[in-house]
Amino acid sequence: MAYELQRQDSHRVYDYIEGDGYPGDQQSLRLRRGQSRMSNQNYHQYNWSSTPAEQDEESSSGPPRDLRSIPMPMALKRATRQVQQMQVPVVSRRESWKRKKTKSLLKLKHGIREFLYFFSLWRSSLQKIGGNFGGGVQSYFLFLRFLVVLNFVSFLLIAGFVLIPSIVFRHVGSSLVNNTGPEECMVYDPNPQGLVVFYSYFLDLLSGTGFMEYSYLFYGFYNNTIVVDSNFSYNIPLAYILTAVFYFAFCLICIIERMGTAARVAVATGGSAVGNYSLIVFIGWDYGCLGDRATKLKQKNIHYRLQVDLEEERIKKQAATLTSAQKIVLHSLRVFMVLVSSGLIVAAFYGIFEATTYSQVNDVKGILGLIFQYLPSIVITAGNFVVPLLCDQIALIERYSPSTTVIVALLRAVFLRLVSLGVLLYTLWSQITCEGGSDHTNNKCTLCQYDHMTYQCWETRVGQEMYKLTLFDFLINIAMLVLVEFPRRMVVDNWSNKLAQWVGRQEFVVSSNVLGLVYGQTVVWTGALFCPLLPVINTIKFFIIFYCKKITLFNNCRPALKTFRSTTSTFFFLVVLTFGWGLGIVVMIYSLAQIRPSMSCGPFRFLPIMWEIVPTSFYNLTKTTQEFLFFIGSQAFSIPLFVLSCVLMCYFVALASVYGKSVALLRAQLKLEGRDKQFLVKQIEQFTRKQIPNQHD
Amino acid sequence: MGNKQTIFTDEQLDAYQDCTFFTRKEILRLHGRYHELAPHLVPMDYTKEPDCKVPLALIVNMPELKENPFRNRIVESFSEDGMGNLSFNEFVDMFSVLSETAPRELKAIYAFKIYDFNVDNYLCKEDLEKTLNRLTKEELTPEEVVLVCEKTIEEADLDGDNKLSFADFENMILRAPDFLSTFHIRI
Numbered sequence: 001m002a003y004e005l006q007r008q009d010s011h012r013v014y015d016y017i018e019g020d021g022y023p024g025d026q027q028s029l030r031l032r033r034g035q036s037r038m039s040n041q042n043y044h045q046y047n048w049s050s051t052p053a054e055q056d057e058e059s060s061s062g063p064p065r066d067l068r069s070i071p072m073p074m075a076l077k078r079a080t081r082q083v084q085q086m087q088v089p090v091v092s093r094r095e096s097w098k099r100k101k102t103k104s105l106l107k108l109k110h111g112i113r114e115f116l117y118f119f120s121l122w123r124s125s126l127q128k129i130g131g132n133f134g135g136g137v138q139s140y141f142l143f144l145r146f147l148v149v150l151n152f153v154s155f156l157l158i159a160g161f162v163l164i165p166s167i168v169f170r171h172v173g174s175s176l177v178n179n180t181g182p183e184e185c186m187v188y189d190p191n192p193q194g195l196v197v198f199y200s201y202f203l204d205l206l207s208g209t210g211f212m213e214y215s216y217l218f219y220g221f222y223n224n225t226i227v228v229d230s231n232f233s234y235n236i237p238l239a240y241i242l243t244a245v246f247y248f249a250f251c252l253i254c255i256i257e258r259m260g261t262a263a264r265v266a267v268a269t270g271g272s273a274v275g276n277y278s279l280i281v282f283i284g285w286d287y288g289c290l291g292d293r294a295t296k297l298k299q300k301n302i303h304y305r306l307q308v309d310l311e312e313e314r315i316k317k318q319a320a321t322l323t324s325a326q327k328i329v330l331h332s333l334r335v336f337m338v339l340v341s342s343g344l345i346v347a348a349f350y351g352i353f354e355a356t357t358y359s360q361v362n363d364v365k366g367i368l369g370l371i372f373q374y375l376p377s378i379v380i381t382a383g384n385f386v387v388p389l390l391c392d393q394i395a396l397i398e399r400y401s402p403s404t405t406v407i408v409a410l411l412r413a414v415f416l417r418l419v420s421l422g423v424l425l426y427t428l429w430s431q432i433t434c435e436g437g438s439d440h441t442n443n444k445c446t447l448c449q450y451d452h453m454t455y456q457c458w459e460t461r462v463g464q465e466m467y468k469l470t471l472f473d474f475l476i477n478i479a480m481l482v483l484v485e486f487p488r489r490m491v492v493d494n495w496s497n498k499l500a501q502w503v504g505r506q507e508f509v510v511s512s513n514v515l516g517l518v519y520g521q522t523v524v525w526t527g528a529l530f531c532p533l534l535p536v537i538n539t540i541k542f543f544i545i546f547y548c549k550k551i552t553l554f555n556n557c558r559p560a561l562k563t564f565r566s567t568t569s570t571f572f573f574l575v576v577l578t579f580g581w582g583l584g585i586v587v588m589i590y591s592l593a594q595i596r597p598s599m600s601c602g603p604f605r606f607l608p609i610m611w612e613i614v615p616t617s618f619y620n621l622t623k624t625t626q627e628f629l630f631f632i633g634s635q636a637f638s639i640p641l642f643v644l645s646c647v648l649m650c651y652f653v654a655l656a657s658v659y660g661k662s663v664a665l666l667r668a669q670l671k672l673e674g675r676d677k678q679f680l681v682k683q684i685e686q687f688t689r690k691q692i693p694n695q696h697d
Numbered sequence: 698m699g700n701k702q703t704i705f706t707d708e709q710l711d712a713y714q715d716c717t718f719f720t721r722k723e724i725l726r727l728h729g730r731y732h733e734l735a736p737h738l739v740p741m742d743y744t745k746e747p748d749c750k751v752p753l754a755l756i757v758n759m760p761e762l763k764e765n766p767f768r769n770r771i772v773e774s775f776s777e778d779g780m781g782n783l784s785f786n787e788f789v790d791m792f793s794v795l796s797e798t799a800p801r802e803l804k805a806i807y808a809f810k811i812y813d814f815n816v817d818n819y820l821c822k823e824d825l826e827k828t829l830n831r832l833t834k835e836e837l838t839p840e841e842v843v844l845v846c847e848k849t850i851e852e853a854d855l856d857g858d859n860k861l862s863f864a865d866f867e868n869m870i871l872r873a874p875d876f877l878s879t880f881h882i883r884i
Contacts, residue, residue, distance in 0.1 A: 069803050070803075073786070074789060078716055278853045282812065282866075283875050287879060287882050299833055302832050302833055306833065313844075673856075674862075677856065
């Protein structure tokens with residue numbers, strides 16, 4: 001049957017009618033949309049009118065592309081194409097020039113995209129991971145890649161503005177501020193005297209003391225120099241502080257930019273995901289799934305997701321039918337469990353406090369000394385391992401719905417990890433500034449405003465703690481891989497014991513791995529001010545962890561049945577990362593503005609607080625620059641700016657809500673139109689039925 | 698790429714290139730795959746447009762389709778006789794629609810065809826039940842199956858006729874961000 005393609009100005013619409021339809025009447029229905037359609041009894045499902053965007057005379061590159069997107073059988077497409085080829089397009093010169101330009105632009109775009117693909121880190125690995133283990137696991141690795149790139153770019157920033165100038169200007173330049181403090185505070189002796197045992201180098205590497213302490217790794221090595229030349233000046237303390245501030249701002253911008261993409265999708269589709277069940281049924285199956293094992297897994301996965309949703313329905317129904325007495329019992333049980341879990345977490349915090357206090361005071365040498373130095377890290381890691389296990393048991397008693405359980409467990413784990421780091425830092429600080437604690441002898445801090453006996457250079461000590469945390473985290477990861485996961489796999493595979501089969505292979509749990517990454521990154525953020533090379537150490541650490549996790553994923557793990565919803569998970573990871581960033585910035589602000597920098601080391605050694613360098617250097621700027629900056633800081637500028645940004649924010653919020661409402665409105669309109677159509681079709685049926693008996697008369 | 702191949706004329710290759718989302722190389726590779734499905738049936742020389750069809754049983758044994766629970770429906774949707782015997786034109790068409798660059802609307806049309814088991818242009822309860830059973834390898838209890846089908850229709854049905862027409866299906870599918878990536882077979 002021949003097709004009649006009628007091209008008009010309107011854009012392409014597919015109309016689908018049932019069965020044979022009533023051509024004439026249907027056409028009158030659709031006339032109000034201003035199209036004509038063609039009928040074809042053979043191709044019974046789809047009637048459509050395909051109309052390219054431009055006129056006949058200007059048949060542009062439109063038609064060939066249109067052919068590909070048309071649901072016609074191939075033979076017919078080729079016939080249509082032949083017909084099209086026979087029509088010679090008459091085109092103005094300007095039009096043909098425009099067409100050539102668009103074609104070359106498209107080619108350029110394709111070329112750039114292919115080029116960027118080549119540079120995209122680990123692209124093929126990520127695809128393989130996603131294909132075999134699903135979107136949830138892949139989102140963990142995507143997050144890891146984001147952190148590696150972020151840390152590397154931060155390192156370039158720090159190297160460019162702090163490290164390289166420090167190296168270049170090490171022996172050049174003059175001291176910025178002259179010493180004004182008592183002599184005892186300026187004693188700093190990082191290298192111990194006398195013969196050092198050989199293995200102490202190894203211990204020093206692990207704890208950041210000895211030969212590593214007085215190096216570019218830590219704050220104490222940087223000098224308080226300013227280099228002034230005829231047409232060039234470089235103020236190292238100012239560079240140090242501004243780089244630190246900018247580093248935080250840069251990380252925040254990167255995180256928000258990544259969050260923005262996920263949020264945009266959520267706003268445009270009007271909020272919640274459309275229909276869980278329909279999506280699972282129709283989109284759940286990945287057609288690219290290859291292999292018997294992956295297929296079986298996918299089936300089990302879909303089965304599990306449906307079961308989870310059904311379970312949630314059941315729990316909701318059950319919760320609605322509880323009597324008030326049962327409700328009271330359940331709620332009081334939940335409150336009690338919240339108290340129990342909080343108690344556990346507080347106990348962990350107390351343990352960290354004690355461990356930190358003990359490790360700072362002790363001065364034992366050798367392996368035992370190393371263990372004492374690592375005591376805070378050990379306690380934190382143990383707490384992070386034990387407390388979530390106990391909280392999981394608590395969650396069984398609480399009987400929330402599955403999704404709520406997951407969220408509650410995650411929030412508890414996040415709170416535990418980040419606040420335990422905060423407790424460690426708070427303990428350190430209270431020791432450095434002699435606030436409270438067990439020693440009531442305040443004369444330790446009256447001389448230099450910090451404890452100069454125990455901490456000759458307290459910033460370096462804090463940096464060393466962060467360095468130890470990072471290193472310990474890395475070593476634990478490797479140790480788990482080698483000592484737990486590989487042996488577990490070998491035991492399960494080769495020992496057909498019932499116990500071994502019940503334990504089973506390792507499961508790759510996305511949430512706890514992500515929390516590990518967030519913890520590691522938070523440690524880097526809190527320590528970056530005191531240990532400028534920490535971002536590059538972290539880059540290397542995360543880089544190696546990527547390969548370790550990949551190896552363990554493919555060799556030791558069975559894919560988790562309980563999948564993490566990948567669409568929301570990226571957003572959630574970034575929110576948790578922002579919490580970590582918040583902790584880092586609190587630490588930075590406190591160090592910059594509250595504590596007196598040590599007088600014996602570092603770029604801020606003679607200033608009352610670190611931030612002092614900025615106003616001091618400020619007055620060295622030219623008069624006009626000073627006035628300009630004063631103006632920006634003054635009320636005349638900042639208040640209108642604030643008002644303007646509030647207005648902009650309100651505008652965007654209103655826009656977002658309008659989009660959501662218009663999506664809901666359009667959905668409702670679609671429903672009404674469908675019902676309209678049904679009603680009219682029924683009317684037509686009735687009408688025709690009445691007609692036919694009449695005709696037979 | 699400058700090899701003289703005798704399988705297709707240049708004009709045929711151009712036609713295929715315009716009508717599908719494949720390049721010339723990929724079309725020749727597809728012909729190789731089509732040929733190895735039934736070497737005695739499929740001629741190497743396609744310049745005269747031979748009229749041969751590979752039966753369904755051979756096509757669903759391809760490694761890309763072997764494990765897919767919907768393999769029979771996929772092949773049937775693209776065959777003109779509705780029995781699943783594909784000529785080379787239809788073979789190429791099938792993989793073109795399932796390729797990475799095919800647009801959403803096109804994929805939605807064929808996805809609807811695939812899930813419509815009784816070919817009545819609606820996704821009714823029986824179609825959904827069959828889909829669900831193939832997806833979960835019949836591990837759901839009958840009550841659960843009925844419940845999930847009810848919920849699916851409830852979520853997607855816009856005109857209230859208790860079955861999903863193409864408009865309902867398209868509306869639901871096009872809002873899902875994962876559709877393009879899952880409805881995709883690499884060949």
